[in-house]
Amino acid sequence: MADLTTNFAGIISPNPFWLASAPPTNMGSMVERAFDAGWGGAVWKTLGEPIRNVSSRLAAIDHGPSRMIGLNNIELITDRPLDVNLKEIYECKKKYPDNALIVSLMVESKQEAWHEIVKMAQDAGADGLELNFGCPHGMSERGMGAAMGQVPEYTCMVTEWVKEVATVPVIVKLTPNVTDINYPAEAAVKGGADALSLINTINSVIGVDLDTMVPHPNVNGKAAHGGYCGPAVKPIALNMVSELARNEKVTIPISGIGGITTWQDAAEFLLLGAANVQVCTAVMHYGYRIVEDLIDGLNNYLDEKGISSVSDLVGRSVPRVTTWGNLDLNYKTVARVDYSKCIQCNLCHIACEDGAHQCIDLVKNDDGKVFPVVDEGECVGCNLCYLVCPAPDCIEMVRLDDGSNPVTWRELSSE
Amino acid sequence: MKSKLSKDQIEKNFAEINPRMSKAEAKFESNRCLFCYDAPCTRACPTHIDVPAFIKKIATDNLKGSARVIFDANPIGATCARVCPVEALCEGACVEKTLMEKPIEIGRLQRYATDTITGNGAHVFEAGDPNGMSVGVIGTGPAGLSAATYLARLGYKVTMYEKKALAGGLDTYGMAEYKMSQKIALDEVRLVESLGVEIKVDTAIVAGDVGAGLVPAQRDECREIGFSSLFESHDAVFLGIGLGATNKLKIPGEDLDGVFDALWFIEQIKTRDWHGIHVGDTVAVIGAGNTAIDAVTQAKRLGAGKVMMIYRRSENDISAYDYEYELAKKDGIDFFWHSSPIEILGDGKVEALRCRLNDGSDEIFDIRCDMVVKAIGQEKQKSFFDSVGIDTDEKGRVVVAGNRMTTRENIFAGGDCVNGGKEAVDASQAGKLAAMGIHEKLTGMTVSFAGSGR
Numbered sequence: 001m002a003d004l005t006t007n008f009a010g011i012i013s014p015n016p017f018w019l020a021s022a023p024p025t026n027m028g029s030m031v032e033r034a035f036d037a038g039w040g041g042a043v044w045k046t047l048g049e050p051i052r053n054v055s056s057r058l059a060a061i062d063h064g065p066s067r068m069i070g071l072n073n074i075e076l077i078t079d080r081p082l083d084v085n086l087k088e089i090y091e092c093k094k095k096y097p098d099n100a101l102i103v104s105l106m107v108e109s110k111q112e113a114w115h116e117i118v119k120m121a122q123d124a125g126a127d128g129l130e131l132n133f134g135c136p137h138g139m140s141e142r143g144m145g146a147a148m149g150q151v152p153e154y155t156c157m158v159t160e161w162v163k164e165v166a167t168v169p170v171i172v173k174l175t176p177n178v179t180d181i182n183y184p185a186e187a188a189v190k191g192g193a194d195a196l197s198l199i200n201t202i203n204s205v206i207g208v209d210l211d212t213m214v215p216h217p218n219v220n221g222k223a224a225h226g227g228y229c230g231p232a233v234k235p236i237a238l239n240m241v242s243e244l245a246r247n248e249k250v251t252i253p254i255s256g257i258g259g260i261t262t263w264q265d266a267a268e269f270l271l272l273g274a275a276n277v278q279v280c281t282a283v284m285h286y287g288y289r290i291v292e293d294l295i296d297g298l299n300n301y302l303d304e305k306g307i308s309s310v311s312d313l314v315g316r317s318v319p320r321v322t323t324w325g326n327l328d329l330n331y332k333t334v335a336r337v338d339y340s341k342c343i344q345c346n347l348c349h350i351a352c353e354d355g356a357h358q359c360i361d362l363v364k365n366d367d368g369k370v371f372p373v374v375d376e377g378e379c380v381g382c383n384l385c386y387l388v389c390p391a392p393d394c395i396e397m398v399r400l401d402d403g404s405n406p407v408t409w410r411e412l413s414s415e
Numbered sequence: 416m417k418s419k420l421s422k423d424q425i426e427k428n429f430a431e432i433n434p435r436m437s438k439a440e441a442k443f444e445s446n447r448c449l450f451c452y453d454a455p456c457t458r459a460c461p462t463h464i465d466v467p468a469f470i471k472k473i474a475t476d477n478l479k480g481s482a483r484v485i486f487d488a489n490p491i492g493a494t495c496a497r498v499c500p501v502e503a504l505c506e507g508a509c510v511e512k513t514l515m516e517k518p519i520e521i522g523r524l525q526r527y528a529t530d531t532i533t534g535n536g537a538h539v540f541e542a543g544d545p546n547g548m549s550v551g552v553i554g555t556g557p558a559g560l561s562a563a564t565y566l567a568r569l570g571y572k573v574t575m576y577e578k579k580a581l582a583g584g585l586d587t588y589g590m591a592e593y594k595m596s597q598k599i600a601l602d603e604v605r606l607v608e609s610l611g612v613e614i615k616v617d618t619a620i621v622a623g624d625v626g627a628g629l630v631p632a633q634r635d636e637c638r639e640i641g642f643s644s645l646f647e648s649h650d651a652v653f654l655g656i657g658l659g660a661t662n663k664l665k666i667p668g669e670d671l672d673g674v675f676d677a678l679w680f681i682e683q684i685k686t687r688d689w690h691g692i693h694v695g696d697t698v699a700v701i702g703a704g705n706t707a708i709d710a711v712t713q714a715k716r717l718g719a720g721k722v723m724m725i726y727r728r729s730e731n732d733i734s735a736y737d738y739e740y741e742l743a744k745k746d747g748i749d750f751f752w753h754s755s756p757i758e759i760l761g762d763g764k765v766e767a768l769r770c771r772l773n774d775g776s777d778e779i780f781d782i783r784c785d786m787v788v789k790a791i792g793q794e795k796q797k798s799f800f801d802s803v804g805i806d807t808d809e810k811g812r813v814v815v816a817g818n819r820m821t822t823r824e825n826i827f828a829g830g831d832c833v834n835g836g837k838e839a840v841d842a843s844q845a846g847k848l849a850a851m852g853i854h855e856k857l858t859g860m861t862v863s864f865a866g867s868g869r
Contacts, residue, residue: 064446064474343510350452362453370453390449391514 002302003309004295006040008276009169009195009253011128013100015040016270016310017294020257020278021104021130021173024288027080028088032095037288038295041100043197043278044089046077046132047117048106048144053079059206059216061232070232071281072206074217074224076138077106086124093125101125102171105162106132106144109154114161128168131159131193133184134175134200136227146200149175152187159191169194171255174240177203181240186249196244197255197278199237201227230281234259238272245273245318261290263297270310271317325413328406333381333397335360335374341394348372348385348395356384376400416785417690420718425689428716432593432742433497433523441527445474448519451510456521459508461844462489463866466505470524481528483539486606488866490564490847491557493533493603494586495840496525497595500705502738504840533602542610543570548857551576551649553620553627556584557839558655558830560607561846562853565864566653567610569854574649575612578619578626578637584657586839588682591709593716597685620645622802627656642803646825651853654805654813654821654828655846658793658836664701668759677702677710677790684713695786697721699768701756702790703733708740710788711748722748723782727755727773751782759787796832810835818852819845827853 004015018041019025019034031042057075060068078085093101103126107113121129133155135145148154155172162170172188174181176199185196205225208215215223237258244250256274260266261282269277282290298310307313337348349372352360359378362370372385381397389395418425436444448470456466465484472481485492501507501522509518532539549572552559560583563573581587586600608614620627622642645652661676663669673695683692694717700710703726714722724743726733729752733740753773760767760781767781795811806814806822812835813828815821821828829845831837847864854862863869 065443343513344451344455345449345510346452346454347449390510 002299002307003311004040004299006276006310008100008255009128009171011041011100011102011169012098013040013276014098015295016276016298017041017266017291018043018100018102018255018276018278019283019288020280021045021102021132022280022284023075024280024283026078027085028092031088031092031101034283034288034291035092035096035099038291039099039288041102041127041276043102043104043130044085044126046104046106046135047082047085047121048077049108050079050081051076051138054219056217056219059226060230061206068281068285069230070204070206070228071230071284072204072216072226072228073201074137074219074226077104077132077135082120086120089121089124089126093127100127102128102130104130104132104173106135106139109143109148109158111161111164114158115165118162118165122167126168128171128194129162129166130171130173130197131162132173132200133158133188134173134198136175136177136201136203137225146175146177149173149184149200150178152183155184156187156191159188159193163192171195171197173200173257174198175200176236176240176258181243182247182250185244185247189250189252193252195253195255195275196250197257198244199233199240199258201229202233202236204228229259231259231261231265234265234268238268241269241274242272242318242321245315246321261285263294263301266294266298267301267313268317270313271315272321273315273318275311275314325410326408328408329412330401330405330407331399332401333399334376334379335381335383335385336396336398337372337374338394338396339371341391342371343391343394344370345390346370346372347388347390351384351388356380356382360385416693416695418692418694418718420689422689425717428718429593429684429687429713431596433526435530436520436523436527441473441524444520444524445470447511448474449510455508455510456505456519457866459504460488460866461504461838461840462495462847463844463868464488464492464505464525465865466521469528470519470521473524473528478528478531479539482532484865485525485529486532486539487864488847489840489843490561490607491586491603491839491843492525493529493599494557494590494595495843496522496529497599498586498590498838499840500736500738500838503736533599533606538606538609540564540568540610542567545572546570546858548572548650549574549648550651550653550853551645552653552655553645554584554655554657554830555582555604555614555616556655556657556830557586557842558657558846558849559584559653560586560604561843562653562655562827562829562850563612563846564607564610565847565850566853567607567612569850569862571853573612575607575614576618576620576640577614577616580616582614582616584655588685589678590685591681591713592684592687593712596687622799625799625802627654627796627799650857651825651827653846653849653853654826654832655830655842656796656799657831659796660794661789662791662794664756664759664789664791666756666758668761668765671759671761671765671787672763673761673765673785674759674787674789677706677788678793680788681706681709681713684717689717692717693786694719695765695784697723697784698786698788699723699725699782699784700788700790701725701768702792703728703735704790704792705735705739707790708735708743710790711743712746714786714788715746715748719786722746723751723784724748725751725754725756725768725770725782727753729753754780793831793836795835800832818855819849820852820856825853825856 021043103121133149139145140147172193253275256269257278359375469481469484506518512518552575555577583600617637754770758769772778797811830842
């Protein structure tokens with residue numbers, strides 16, 4: 001059994017799995033059930049001036065038989081009275097001293113307002129604070145959430161305000177709705193943040209009802225853009241996390257968020273530099289119980305790899321990420337088909353023919369069966385056939401070069 | 416003898432063996448399809464329906480488009496969805512069978528898509544602009560319905576001739592009721608009619624003393640039109656007249672009360688007049704083809720206490736599909752292998768079937784039974800073709816050229832009368848190819864339809 005305990009910017013948690021600030025952390029009874037199920041920490045749904053929500057708040061996209069691979073929401077921060085939330089935070093922390101309880105905050109852009117809410121959350125027993133500079137819908141129209149996170153100067157300023165009174169670690173939650181994630185991240189560091197968390201949801205219109213022609217979710221005939229999350233956003237989140245992990249100015253830990261559903265997803269975030277992870281959509285889909293396999297799967301993976309502690313996994317893949325100009329132009333792979341496993345669906349052929357480099361021909365054998373044959377001289381090693389092949393281990397990408405004399409575009413262009 | 420079972424019980428016994436998919440099932444199953452390129456299922460289908468295309472359209476809720484893909488290649492797509500031996504054709508070739516041991520349920524998906532069309536009677540195709548020419552189609556079974564559909568789509572005035580009271584041939588009269596009810600066949604006939612095809616039922620085509628597909632006893636049940644007069648009103652004729660009467664056993668006792676043709680027995684069941692159908696208490700079905708299976712399984716469902724299948728050769732030699740044989744076994748049928756019937760015993764009525772064992776012992780034994788059903792294949796209609804001057808081969812099958820024209824000018828043929836007796840889907844393809852051949856012959860212009868290989 002590997003040691004899953006994490007120390008995230010000074011916040012100790014029995015495992016790296018936190019619930020993100022969202023509906024699953026709306027109230028005390030929910031967070032308590034989550035801790036009972038095994039979640040290491042929870043970020044309480046954002047506190048602030050209680051708001052009024054609309055009815056009809058969520059919409060999703062499916063892919064084939066898979067439901068909800070992407071989720072869109074227009075729900076705002078907590079709609080519960082502040083004192084009720086604070087009382088429940090206090091009781092929850094007392095009951096679960098070993099779990100990490102972080103409180104997400106969002107108030108208007110006034111120093112006193114931030115000072116006040118920070119103090120209240122700390123007094124209630126919060127182990128840490130997360131500044132919600134990421135919510136891209138509704139709140140941003142009022143100058144909060146992403147409206148702050150999209151302007152590095154505001155991010156820095158408000159972080160500074162918070163740090164003036166904070167006695168517990170301060171995590172700044174970033175919005176991905178920016179052209180370069182490095183700027184707001186560096187601003188948060190400059191403002192004194194103790195950690196970063198990302199990504200918040202992505203601006204999205206999830207789809208249109210083809211009968212009523214009203215986009216989803218329909219609020220009495222109208223729709224507004226929402227925040228996009230779920231499995232579909234994971235690659236975007238991984239990229240942003242890995243960018244910050246490689247940014248030398250970002251010297252503080254990162255909490256990885258975005259589409260994490262399985263322990264593999266979590267391991268990928270950790271490998272790319274996240275010190276822990278936060279989960280929401282998967283819990284909204286399947287319930288708190290999924291944490292059991294997140295823990296179990298990660299444990300088994302670490303054991304299998306001979307890694308004794310989850311912190312030893314963090315960032316292992318970061319040195320493997322570079323810019324395109326540093327990639328070896330002489331590295332050469334080609335596709336090889338194992339005909340004992342080929343089921344003759346011909347998807348590799350048509351994908352290569354219409355979507356790549358026309359180097360997989362269909363050849364009829366003596367039995368009249370048609371098989372894909374790779375022209376290795378023409379194959380550019382793009383992986384497309386390998387990606388579309390539905391038969392396990394049927395197509396393998398095989399290295400053809402001898403490994404000598406790697407050369408990069410950067411080297412070539414500097415000669 | 417009439418069934419002792421209640422109407423409700425019999426209805427239950429004849430419930431559809433492959434019921435309609437729910438929307439959830441169709442969604443899941445259609446999404447399972449890999450969308451193969453040059454798909455094995457399409458190649459395996461005799462009409463070459465673009466199976467991945469119609470399945471993907473189900474996945475996108477484009478059911479009308481899906482049905483169009485199916486009916487484009489196979490005008491009896493609703494029938495074939497239910498009666499095709501999919502295990503031996505599309506589903507047998509499905510790559511998911513290789514990958515997962517569980518092929519996509521193509522037949523049931525095809526039914527799901529075609530149900531949207533057969534239910535409302537509006538064809539997904541329209542008749543072509545009238546081209547001033549007319550084709551007579553004799554026989555309204557799968558081959559004739561297919562040929563008529565494509566000819567109507569090309570603008571021909573098509574008249575179909577059917578000796579029976581209902582059109583559809585074996586689709587209407589010959590499919591096991593638990594696979595497909597008569598209503599589906601008739602719905603599909605109505606689709607063909609919606610293209611402007613005229614169907615004259617109770618109308619036999621005769622040449623001299625011989626009627627096409629007629630057994631002599633039927634002759635006074637319908638009006639007759641002379642074969643030679645057809646060319647007065649038609650520019651070409653398509654013959655899709657299938658096979659003739661059930662073969663004779665040529666053994667003593669064959670005329671006893673209680674001896675029936677399998678096709679006749681199956682046809683009675685199509686009426687669903689459960690207590691008007693004759694069924695014995697102990698039934699011996701002779702033969703081991705798919706029709707024999709249809710007979711034993713339905714005799715059992717009607718309430719026969721003991722149903723037996725009598726076959727002169729071994730279990731390994733049966734011509735029924737494996738899954739049909741499995742169904743018979745599941746239904747608790749008793750099998751007599753290596754058993755050649757030599758006499759039907761009885762005093763006016765059937766009392767036993769006497770057989771000789773073909774295992775080398777030549778032992779003679781009697782099987783007690785009160786009903787004998789003959790399922791030993793159908794006769795070819797050689798005498799009809801002889802009388803109209805159309806050549807047949809040594810097995811009595813109509814000889815056709817590549818364009819499906821017989822040895823007589825502008826007379827085309829397809830289906831069982833040409834192939835000797837195959838599946839409905841084979842007849843459907845034959846009708847398609849014949850329609851193309853007719854068009855080419857009459858206009859000099861080539862034409863191609865989905866799945867014609869052109």
